[in-house]
Amino acid sequence: MSYSVPDLRSYLSGIWAVERRMLDRSTGTTGTFMGSTVFAPGPASADDGALLQSEHGTVRWGDHEGPAAREYVWRPTDAAATMDVFFPDGRFFHRVSLSADSSGLRAQHWCDPDDYRVSYTVLGPDQFRYVWDVRGPAKDLLLTSTLTRHS
DSSP, X not given: OOSOOSOHHHHHOEEEEEEEXXXXXXXXXXXXXXXXXXXXXXXXXXXXXXXXXXXXXXXXETTEEEEEEEEEEEEEOSSTTEEEEXXXXXXXXXXXXXXXXXXXXXXXXXXXXXXEEEEEEEEETTEEEEEEEEESSSOEEEEEEEEEEOO
16 A cells, blocks of 8 residues: 555545446356445534545346445544444444555454455545455355545
8 A cells, every 4th residue: 555544534535436347256257336426424413523434336246237325434542543333233344444554444243144354455545446346155255445535
């Protein structure tokens, strides 16, 4: 990583274009997701510095094409460079830190029966990538997402 992010909340805040390439390694099926992600302060009732990540766009997967959306909540930790990511229902997902001296560039999440591993790469002040490698008896996926900040 050539670009370090000392304040993850500030870095993420705003609107990003998302391009995702998807591969099901077990079947060879490929797909894409094109859309946008907004990182904005969470509900006013929760003044804890959290960011709500809202992603919307179009997914193309095999013969399917249609709208897709998802949300996550990013909560600050004791370190400005680190945030914890949660599912909308409050379950912990994984920890992210994009500082150069961090091991948070890689994380793991067990979703029975599959293992989800992610690696992050900061490409610059306005672009980053993350790659999910999902393996197990139910899934064998490689999901590569590149986010570029809207100007």
